[in-house]
Amino acid sequence: MIKFKGIGINLILGVLMGILFATMIMVEGYVILASREMANGLVYEIAAKDLSIFKIIAVLVFMVTIILFNTRKIKSMNLNKIGIYLILSVIGALIAAIEFIALGMTCVVKFMPDVTSYVTENYLLAMNMIYIVVLLGIAVFLLVFTLFVNKKVKYIKFLSSEVKVIKDEDFGKTIEVRGQDELAELCSSINNMSLELREKIDNEKKIEQNKNELITNVSHDLRTPLTSILGYVDLLKQNGFEDKEKFVEYISIIDERSKSLNTLINELFEYTKLNSHDIKLNYSTVEIGSLVEQLSGEYSLIFKKEGLELISEIPEEDIFVDIDIQMIVRALENLLINAKKYSVRNSQVLVKLLQESNDIVISVENKVENISQDDLDNLFERFYKVDKARKTGDSTGLGLSIVKRVVELHKGLVKAELINGVIKFKIILLVQN
The missing domain is CATH 3.30.565.10 (Histidine kinase-like ATPase, C-terminal domain)
Known part of the structure; x- marks a missing residue:
């Protein structure tokens, strides 16, 4: 499971969701009180009202949410995903936006007590204020969400640049793995691919080198008995048939060299066969x-x-x-x-x-x-x-x-x-x- 400075992701997710639900309850409390006091023109006193019941409910919901997110069933879920990170980012941005709107409305009501009369008398002003509050809330949401997501975006750009380096310059290079999500898995796969390609390239170079060495060695070992055989054949052509002793000697040497050559060819064939990829043992x-x-x-x-x-x-x-x-x-x-x-x-x-x-x-x-x-x-x-x-x-x-x-x-x-x-x-x- 993902860890953040020793804290489980379930606890983090539970706290954020708890804050979101608790904030929504507190905002709903303000709305209820505002609707009750609107007729009396006492909206500016809302901030001073006793919200104990809503605070208690908010605290209870906050605690229950944390407990639910830390149950065995939820913990058994795989949370090492980018989707979870995006959910956390959205929740965090929502909380920030809601808190900003709630704080702004509270400040307006507290420091501008006559705002209620302005709003009730001027519909256009009321709509503009609502638009401004909504736009500011959206701006806060986008700002916070961007701050959360920017880390992953930078890592994706980092992966892209490193993959290009691997492709253009050097297989075998590895990329720093960060986290345990899909991007980390992708990074690990890229590292494995890079190392495997490096190994394959090295093996191909080694095979090519071995092939060249094999050709060189075989050429040398074939040349020696062949040169000897050809030399004694020339001697036989010159005077070997006239001298019986030399004839027997030359034939014996040619026979020995021919057998040596045959042995080399047989062993070379056998060695090559043993090193083929499709060899099967019985x-x-x-x-x-x-x-x-x-x-x-x-x-x-x-x-x-x-x-x-x-x-x-x-x-x-x-x-x-x-x-x-x-x-x-x-x-x-x-x-x-x-x-x-x-x-x-x-x-x-x-x-x-x-x-x-x-x-x-x-x-x-x-x-x-x-x-x-x-x-x-x-x-x-x-x-x-x-x-x-x-x-x-x-x-x-x-x-x-x-x-x-x-x-x-x-x-x-x-x-x-x-x-x-x-x-x-x-x-x-x-x-x-």
Whole structure:
């Protein structure tokens, strides 16, 4: 409810209406007394008459009005409206006009006792006096009403000018909210619109920047294997067919570069698809422990050929989770491939599954070299590669970005930790209730 210096709007409205009704009663009292005394020519004595009965009635009406406006039913009404403010303005202006007319008439009767004879003898003078009093009352009403409404008019002009500034200069700018009425709601809506438009503009700029970076990175990563392939093809054209050893060597290199190029294109396509707006996940309920154990078993032999030992720690109890199986498998495979590439040879790679409260955590940890904290902070960025990957040329820089996007689509979290030369990747997913 609107507050005015700690006073409720119901109390303010009740007081104003009470004053209006009480004033009308007092004016009616003067009219009644005037009609009684008119025949005796004692109108000038009206101000001195005992108006106790009218005063008592006016006070009672004033109190009853305040009580009525503060009842639970009236309080439950939404008074945070411009209409209520206008009603208050009209009531205040009416009270001021009535009080002005009553005060003026009282002063005329008190200080000009012969005015009654003038009025009764001169009809034109009487009509002119009535017109003057009415016009003065209207003038007072308009003056007071304008003073009340002027505050809102100024705020509307202020809103209009600020909206123009937002439109012409800077989305993201906010306007001062005053009060709790419809104008305040409009101001809040304008602020929200301004902030949302600023966010959309920033996002569009970011998307454009990311697109340009993507084109640059893709061009660079495509150029390297293509240049290598074209170079060895030229060598084959020159003398590769005459020298069998060189032929085999060149074909092997071309095959390796072609596979690297194919991997890059596939991962780029997959990453682009994962970031499209219309992507949908095919959820199904899975016992995640069996899935992780199966993947670990499939990659165990591959790791062994690379001089690595793959160890898995899976809890005995079943843990069910709603996931897109194909996507999560892809994310876990990327983590395992990453571990195979960067692990120190003759070391262990640990795959662990555990449940923490309502979350399940899948972690892959392995011993690494030449990876700093700066690398750790950027590992999930697109096309980011550590120096070792740049030398070998067998990394696209998209694998961990795909992991991050897959986990985000599942409303999960992925993070990396580096402790004493051991890097740990953790995928955190919500367990099925």
